[in-house]
Every structure is written in structure tokens, then in C-alpha cells.
Amino acid sequence: MNAEVDHTNQHFKGQHKSEAVSCFCRKHWIVLIKDFAGFIVLLSLLILTGIYFKGIYNFFSQDSPFINVAAIVIVGIFTFFLHKFFLRIIRYFLEIIIITNFRVVVLNKSLYLKDSKDATDLPKVQDIQKRQNGILQNFLRYGDLELTLSSSSTTKVLTNIPNPDYHFSKINQLKSEYLRGSLLRNRKKTENVKKENKNHPFIEPTFEGSRTI
Amino acid sequence: MTLMLITAILGVISIIYCLISVKLLYRYINKYRFDESKYTMLFGFLRLRYIAMAYISLIIVLAVSSTVFVYYITL
Known part of the structure; x- marks a missing residue:
């Protein structure tokens, strides 16, 4: 005797009992091209920061509150875009x-x-x-x-x-x-x-x- | 010192947000599972757990490195 499998909410909310x-x-991954392009640009900027670290460090080490605040703003922008990219990828999977x-x-x-x-x-x-x-x-x-x-x-x-x-x-x-x-x-x-x-x-x-x- | 503190707080908030996002993601996908073996992976090799690991590690690296960077430029 075959017991009917109950599929209720098994794979998604609202799935019926006999719905398999x-x-x-x-x-298709083509929808992510723009986001990956942005991520590659972001990653390249971070790598360039690492490569030219000394020059960037000397620039931001100047005794100027404006430059110090600019450093934090840049850090904030990088953080925001990183979160945005990964949340977009997660949304793609969902x-x-x-x-x-x-x-x-x-x-x-x-x-x-x-x-x-x-x-x-x-x-x-x-x-x-x-x-x-x-x-x-x-x-x-x-x-x-x-x-x-x-x-x-x-x-x-x-x-x-x-x-x-x-x-x-x-x-x-x-x-x-x-x-x-x-x-x-x-x-x-x-x-x-x-x-x-x-x-x-x-x-x-x-x-x-x-x-x- | 103030700027370093602000950067550190930003980093901590960023890490907490990342961890909450990953937790929400796994709670949802564990609740509604699909047989991913029948699905062609993104670019042929990317699984969701690689994305989650990359997300957490990059956010932590960015938070720590930016805090250290701001600390040294404000010294």
C-alpha cells in the first residue's frame, strides 16, 4: 500500500499536500554581471590601496580633520558596497x-x-x-x-x-x-x-x- | 582617537549585520530545502556556503583593517 507523501510547506511556504x-x-547568471563588475572594481581598489599603501598612508596621515573624515567616509562607502554586493548574491539564490x-x-x-x-x-x-x-x-x-x-x-x-x-x-x-x-x-x-x-x-x-x- | 572609535563601531555594526544576515539566510534555507544536487551551480562551482564564508571573512577583514588604518593615520 503506497502512503501518500505529505508535501505541505516542504520546499516553499504554501506548498500543498499533494503538490510535488x-x-x-x-x-541565469547574466543578471549578476553588473553586480560582479562592481565587486571587481571594489576589490581592485582595495588591492591598489594595499599596493600603494605607503603613499595613501602618507596622504591620510596629514594633520587635517577634513582628510581624516574623508578616510572614514571612504571606509563607510567600501563597507556599504560590500554589504550591498553580498546581499544581492544572497537574493539571487533566494x-x-x-x-x-x-x-x-x-x-x-x-x-x-x-x-x-x-x-x-x-x-x-x-x-x-x-x-x-x-x-x-x-x-x-x-x-x-x-x-x-x-x-x-x-x-x-x-x-x-x-x-x-x-x-x-x-x-x-x-x-x-x-x-x-x-x-x-x-x-x-x-x-x-x-x-x-x-x-x-x-x-x-x-x-x-x-x-x- | 574619536575617529578610530567611530571606525571601530562601524566595523562592529557591519560584522553584526553580516552575521544576522547569514543567520537569517540559513534559517530560511534549512526550513525550505531544495535538492541542490539537481541544480547547476552558479558559474559551475559557486555554492551558497562559499558566498556566506566569503561574506563573513571579507567583512571582518575590512572592519579590522579599516580600524587599524584609521588608528595609525590619527596617531
Whole structure:
């Protein structure tokens, strides 16, 4: 006998009991290029400070309160940008796109300021489009997935998805499986109702003849 | 001396903020775990714990070195 696994809140808050995560991904690393470029500049400045330490030390050692305050301000700026960079990387790891057997969930989370979730039910997805335009997107294998919803004709766009071919086919596959499963469930339900009604004295006479009380 | 104290306080606040951030991060990822073995790592090798270790160590190095630097320039 197979015991049903309880997936409630297993991988994300709001996960249903029978909702299993099929796959998940984070955005392509291209979204971090700007932040890494800034970090490399910061690191280079720190290394240059180390290399030309004597000259920098002589400059800031001058008996001038302005220069001393400037030194603290520069230290403060370095500290701020270092924190900003690492919090951005942490946010990158916390922003996840999850594809389950029921829906597509986009977790948009940061450590302090953001905690949002966007879920799209698979049966509501009418159309999926994969967009991979340009040399960079094709060379680095990332792109956008556009989900058109049947209910309101709105579209949801998942941007900078790595390996979009895989996720495109995955969503299609899971959507078909969900609809097939839903069809089978409805058919079984209808058959069960018909079986029950067949033996009921008050409901629809059969071909063998109506029952009399 | 005052400037060194200000820098030291800034450094301590920076380290405390870093440690709180890492603690919050691990509390969240331990609560909602994913099977990371099925996930392609950032740049092929970067795990979250390397980022956390780099974060803590760089903040500590910056706090200590900046305090020492300001101490010596104000001497």
C-alpha cells in the first residue's frame, strides 16, 4: 500500500499536500554581471590601496580633520558596497522559479525587504512561448518564457530563464499530465455517479424497466 | 582617537549585520530545502556556503583593517 507523501510547506511556504516539485531553477547568471563588475572594481581598489599603501598612508596621515573624515567616509562607502554586493548574491539564490505538478511558482525573496510569491495554475496556462533572441541569449543558453493565461488573456513572463528549452517542454508535459489526470478523475466520478444512480429507485428508469416501490 | 572609535563601531555594526544576515539566510534555507544536487551551480562551482564564508571573512577583514588604518593615520 503506497502512503501518500505529505508535501505541505516542504520546499516553499504554501506548498500543498499533494503538490510535488518537478524542477526548479534560478535566473541565469547574466543578471549578476553588473553586480560582479562592481565587486571587481571594489576589490581592485582595495588591492591598489594595499599596493600603494605607503603613499595613501602618507596622504591620510596629514594633520587635517577634513582628510581624516574623508578616510572614514571612504571606509563607510567600501563597507556599504560590500554589504550591498553580498546581499544581492544572497537574493539571487533566494529568487527561485519552481515548477510543480500543479503550478508554476515564482518566489521573489530577499532577506529583509521582499517576500513575494506568484503562482500560475497549469490548467490556466493556455499558451507558452519561448523567446531566445540575440547572440548572447543563444550563446549563453538563456531566454524568456511567456505564459498566456486562458482566463484573462494576460501573460506572465519569466525572464532570464536558463536552459529555456528544458523548462518549456517541462511545463508543457506537466500541463498535459495534469489535464489528462483531471479528465480521468472526471470520467471515474461520472461512472461512479451513474453506478449509484442505477440502483436508486427514484432516479431514471433503466432499460429493464422502472422499479416500483 | 574619536575617529578610530567611530571606525571601530562601524566595523562592529557591519560584522553584526553580516552575521544576522547569514543567520537569517540559513534559517530560511534549512526550513525550505531544495535538492541542490539537481541544480547547476552558479558559474559551475559557486555554492551558497562559499558566498556566506566569503561574506563573513571579507567583512571582518575590512572592519579590522579599516580600524587599524584609521588608528595609525590619527596617531
